[in-house]
Amino acid sequence: MKHVNLYEANDFSEGSFKRLLVHDSPYMKVLNFNFKAGQELPVHSHDIEGEVSLTVIEGEGEFLGKDGSTVPARAGDVVISQIAEPHGLRARTDLRLLVIIAPPI
């Protein structure tokens, strides 16, 4: 059993969002991205099978989708996207995001 507290294990950086690899196995990849207000994970996609879940632990912003679409992002929001489907996030306040990818890439 692996145990990580996201508030203790990762902080923020001025340059761009700060990435923490929490777990990587044959079953899933678990990451934590911390965004300072204004930082973003640009819309992207990978042409492979699988899904990615994005969970907002705290903060506010917008999920980014294809063709410039946006969906509000706030604490407790869970988005599930195909890895091949365009997805991203822009933070309006400091924001902590949990990212789980299966199968791992």
Add this chain to the structure above:
Amino acid sequence: MKHVNLYEANDFSEGSFKRLLVHDSPYMKVLNFNFKAGQELPVHSHDIEGEVSLTVIEGEGEFLGKDGSTVPARAGDVVISQIAEPHGLRARTDLRLLVIIAPPI
């Protein structure tokens, strides 16, 4: 892209923890369990391959492991366990838990 807000989509119940199926696909199963203070997911395991991640969205309690072991559980805590490894949770305050299983069971 599927979008669910856990605070809006699920509430609490007096009898036992309240379970919401957020997503089920060939890649991952995403669940949300809401515990009122004192409720618990008893220690259990399934003799199959794969992993389960448990993320505390809010609240405090304890993760439960084999042989009565416990680990503090609070907001931002992520635990990753083999599905075949004993795992559970006891809530000390009202607690929202995100559960992601891959591959899905």
